[in-house]
């Protein structure tokens with residue numbers, strides 16, 4: 001048998017509908033609350049930030065939502081994304097496990113994020129938005145929205161976490177190449193940014209701060225809406241194309257995953273792959289395990305609290321019930337910038353709370369090590385975020401070697417690491433450090449959770 005096994009779907013097999021797990025959950029997720037009243041938000045509360053269609057998707061309980069033709073048409077630029085059987089990796093590990101990965105790095109920005117930036121730009125354009133404001137950590141979301149905004153004729157302003165702005169000039173160049181404007185956050189362009197700078201002039205920034213800036217710009221400008229690259233229900237809905245395709249590809253492979261793995265920052269690529277499989281399991285039964293993998297420096301699920309919290313540092317967003325480290329928690333500057341968010345998607349948090357998925361945390365050095373093992377077998381340099389999924393896949397393959405079981409492992413390779421070579425340079429030069437989360441900072445941030453009469 002050939003060593004390289006790649007499962008491709010024809011273009012017309014791009015899903016026609018997104019999948020919404022809310023329809024299959026044993027209990028509905030908690031509603032989004034208005035921070036002032038403590039009552040569930042209505043569509044009007046969210047209207048300054050999002051177009052109507054995305055607000056409807058945010059509260060949608062239907063199992064399927066149709067993908068508009070113009071969105072499917074853009075998806076065709078890189079979808080269906082390939083599914084690989086990692087035979088060379090299996091051989092290198094000498095494991096009886098079968099390892100598959102869904103590769104989302106084939107998109108224009110090199111990650112899964114355009115799966116949602118494209119529909120977000122499309123709905124905004126349809127409803128007359130002129131400009132999108134957003135934040136970006138490592139730059140993957142900013143470049144994905146820059147790409148999509150440009151296709152649909154929208155101006156895109158990106159608040160980029162300052163440390164990444166300085167460390168990742170090529171991501172910035174990518175955003176600017178797609179026509180976006182990129183600002184280091186905290187900036188002087190918003191009250192939120194000025195407030196942070198007045199207290200911490202040397203602030204490296206954080207996703208929570210950059211979100212405050214982007215939300216503020218949208219709230220204050222009628223022609224501008226806000227776009228978020230993860231966490232929210234409509235984002236997870238759009239990402240379901242990953243798992244829907246993978247289900248079909250696994251069928252072609254004649255296999256069924258015993259374990260489904262994804263790294264988790266805000267939870268969208270994990271959910272994108274896992275939720276279609278989990279939904280089927282909830283409807284029809286099954287024994288697949290689902291593992292969300294987070295960095296030990298930002299252990300939202302494994303160490304956080306399940307509570308109502310703000311999505312941003314300056315407390316401009318509505319309250320969502322999620323696993324959180326507290327909205328003021330600023331994690332160490334690990335290289336997996338996309339995993340440095342204080343909260344976790346409410347839907348991922350909810351299924352974790354229901355015991356339907358597992359979570360675990362790894363340190364960055366062991367993840368980079370796993371990433372290199374993968375790269376040397378499969379020829380793809382994984383994004384630092386994705387190395388967390390690989391680390392977990394390797395652990396499961398190792399467990400199979402010990403037990404002699406031949407389990408089928410499927411993980412999401414959420415992106416390539418071609419813009420993250422500095423991280424690999426640091427790793428190869430022995431310059432990386434493992435940061436655990438700071439226990440005192442965590443305690444303080446969790447102490448500041450908003451008071452909500454939450455269940």
Ligand SMILES: *Cc1c(COP(=O)(O)O)cnc(C)c1O
Pocket residue numbers: 110111112113140141229230231263264265266267268269270338339383385386414415416
């Ligand atoms: C943004 C990003 C992540 C983390 O975000 P999720 O919403 O948790 O998926 C993971 N991998 C890559 C490559 C990313 O760009």
